[in-house]
Amino acid sequence: MKKREDFLPINKEDLIKRNIDQLDFIIVTGDAYVDHPSFGTAIISRVLESQGFTVGIIAQPDWSDKKDFMKLGKPKHAFLVNSGNIDSMVNHYSVNKIRRKNDLYSPNGERGHRPDRAIIVYCNKLRECFKSEVPIIIGGIEGSLRRFAHYDYWSNKVRRSILLDSKADMLLYGMGEKTVIELSNLLSYGKSIKDITDVRGTVLLKNSLDSLEYSHIEVPSYEECADDKNKYAESFKLEYYEQDAIKGRAVVQKHGDRYIIQNPPQFPLTVEEMDFVYSLPYARDYHPVYESMGGIPAIKEINFSITSHRGCFGGCSFCALTFHQGRVIQKRSEKSIILEADLITTDENFKGYIHDIGGPTANFRNVACNKQVTEGVCTKKQCLFPKPCKNLIIDHSEYLNILREVRSHPKIKKVFVRSGIRYDYLIHDKNTKFFDELCEHHISGQLKVAPEHISDKVLCHMGKPGKAVYEKFRDKYVKINKKLGSKQYLVPYLMSSHPGSDINSAIELAEFVRDMGHIPEQVQDFYPTPGSLSTVMYYTGIDPFTGKSLFVPKTDKDKKTQRALLQYNNPKNHELVKEALLKAGRYDLIGNGPKCLIKEHPTFKKKSTSKKNSSKYVGKGKSSKKKF
Structure with a gap:
């Protein structure tokens, strides 16, 4: 202490x-x-x-x-x-x-x-x-x-x-x-x-x-935003466009x-400035006054982890990083990171394991493209969505060198990568060395990635790549681990109730879970927090960049149903899942077949005696078809 x-x-x-x-x-x-x-x-x-x-x-x-x-x-x-x-x-x-x-x-x-x-x-x-x-x-x-x-x-x-x-x-x-x-x-x-x-x-x-020093843009007022959802969406869009240190104007x-x-955003830290910030004499612990109170649990998650960079050009709609850290990657030097790893080994509680080396996205190490350095980020284009930009630099060599250097330290047994891999970036790297060594040295039994959903209809609102990209990554991951002779699993993070996810999209995601052969123990509902594009869509029902309306699951019933579909095998969810499937006309998913999500309830039988009733469920002699 x-x-x-x-x-x-x-x-x-x-x-x-x-x-x-x-x-x-x-x-x-x-x-x-x-x-x-x-x-x-x-x-x-x-x-x-x-x-x-x-x-x-x-x-x-x-x-x-x-x-x-x-x-x-x-x-x-x-x-x-x-x-x-x-x-x-x-x-x-x-x-x-x-x-x-x-x-x-x-x-x-x-x-x-x-x-x-x-x-x-x-x-x-x-x-x-x-x-x-x-x-x-x-x-x-x-x-x-x-x-x-x-x-x-x-x-x-x-x-x-x-x-x-x-x-x-x-x-x-x-x-x-x-x-x-x-x-x-x-x-x-x-x-x-x-x-x-x-x-x-x-x-x-x-x-x-009168005293405004910068050129500026005025967005809809607070009163307009509070009274008119279209104005709120417009305000967010205009604010979003100015969050770049080179191109950004003042926003009023x-x-x-x-x-x-x-005022316009602050300029990103240089490598030297980042190194300086992380070289300061931190005690790297909670204050001793808390020792008698049981300590501070948060330190356990980060005490043996290293921040390698800031910023993210991933562009996920539900993430507010664009409004806080920005889209430009700000990195520390390899030397700075290796020095911190060496410092960590001197901690009396260190057991030989570095829990993470990364940032918002572990495998983003440099700016997305050289253009960002002099011209700033593209205002109306994303680096990875809907597909990688032709100017995107895809290179894991520097990050791999850091991992190699740190894991070669005599006091370090293992270096994990836990802060999240952007699989839609990694899968496009023609050099497979990083992917190979990630699987061989930096995973402990499972790799967690975040496709978030599987319906392309929802993914486009999330700013995430289509299902095919995840499946390509999954197949490559399986192939590498098979070659290594390793039994390592791929665990996808999935999100329910994101704006744009209707009942059919939720069922599509449930079918993916079924085919995956793994029911998630925990399901993350979309959480509308300040500063994110998804929160704007949740509140307004509008995509601010296209102006188009979209379905938003807002009611408790909608949210519980979408969450239940992801855990369809839980008996407590049976009625909600059944109701959703009946509403969507997905009778094929109720029964005893290998593709069914839930079993047929004994009081509900699918009539097949006549063409007229072949697609209806009846119970206790009466039609169970409800109006929703």
């Missing part, structure tokens, strides 16, 4: 020991304090420290009392507020809006250590304590993805930008290192937060557009008589 002095100050005693009279910045966070580069609070605090600033941490304060918010005093420059590594509402509630039992980012995994809508609650409490004496700057995933008017699944309405509801002075979106350095220097030079209007990666609230959205102004 690391000592207190390895961490940044969390109370007055720590300040006294460090001879600090007043901190420059105080970070208030909804997570417990874990000083590891997988936590945003740790990165931002260590980056500020590297610039010569003093930083304190107030982790999971008691929001019912002012004392916790005042325990480190008033910072010289600003409070920085985030909800933690996860949006507080996603952290608290399942897709069914049921309160979760655990919180992996809290002591002993206990829930209840942070409020709903944590950023808003924390900022309002800080205002109560310090009035307007000190700037409040918000960020992290909760702030970043709620920067515009946004659909809020939990209240089922469009909410204002979180900048207004939190009453903060500024919002930082994206990963934030460059932005926070520029901002902290301006504040230290004596510039007022109200006069800082041109920093990339920031969102401001202004009474007019009116809220009442004021304006939310998103």
Whole structure:
């Protein structure tokens, strides 16, 4: 266990020991304090420290009392507020809006250590304590993805930008290192937060557009978005087009008589800058104060994992990475990653296994194409969907070299790849060395990939490749493992109830599960979270890029039915599955045949005595055909 002095100050005693009279910045966070580069609070605090600033941490304060918010005093420059590594509402509630039992980012995994809508609650409490004496700057995933008017699944309405509801002075979106350095220097030079209007990666609230420094586009107002779903879809589309550091303009959205102004995105970190961020003196553990409380469970998932890059050009509709990390890959050098692997081996709890080397997508190592470096990402085209772009660079050689170097370390027994492989990228690599060595060295019995669905009709709304691409990958995977003499399985992640998935699509997915010979133990329902294209489709019933309407499974019955179809063999799901099959006219899937999903109920017999009744089910002498 690391000592207190390895961490940044969390109370007055720590300040006294460090001879600090007043901190420059105080970070208030909804997570417990874990000083590891997988936590945003740790990165931002260590980056500020590297610039010569003093930083304190107030982790999971008691929001019912002012004392916790005042325990480190008033910072010289600003409070920085985030909800933690996860949006507080996603952290608290399942897709069914049921309160979760655990919180992996809290002591002993206990829930209840942070409020709903944590950023808003924390900022309002800080205002109560310090009035307007000190700037409040918000960020992290909760702030970043709620920067515009946004659909809020939990209240089922469009909410204002979180900048207004939190009453903060500024919002930082994206990963934030460059932005926070520029901002902290301006504040230290004596510039007022109200006069800082041109920093990339920031969102401001202004009474007019007179001081706007960048060319801009104005999107439909909050009021228009709240009243008109077509306007909401249009607003998202226009916002989406500007999320590139090279091409992106400022985005303006009116809220009442004021304006939310998103300055253009911050430029991606260079390799040298990424290396610097990950070389900072992280304690790589949770603060010792939590030891007697049972520790912080989240550390177990990441303590022996290595982040190799950021960003993703995969373009999945249900993922909000485009709005947070962006589509441009930002990577660390091979040397930096290997040095971190060596550092991990010195941990007294290390057993010889590196759990992961990757990022949002493990096998994305470089920018998608050379064009992105000078011209930015394509505004209206995706790199992989509906098929790989002709300019896409498909090359796993650098990533493979890293895996080889790390696994050759004398203290490392095995290196796993668990952060997700984009099979639709890998299958197009003509050089099979990475695929071969992935199967031979970096899988532990099974490889998890994410086709998400199997109906091409649904996949086109997900931004995922068609069924044939997954089947090609599956066949290649089986072939390689057979050659290796390895019994390793392919486990597909599947999602139910995504926008565009009607009952026929759900049945098609159930048939795939049947033919796969493996019933998933857990099924992931689509979860509408702020910032994703799929959430816009869920709320509006419109694809914002085509303007076309689509079916959205929204009712509890629709969702339960689609989930039941994926677990059709569970007796508890029998009636729901039967009802769905009857509704769709799929009588061929009810019975005792090898292709049937459920057995025929003894009171329901398919009549075959006459042509008229041959396709109807009857029970107890009466027709069971229902109106749906």
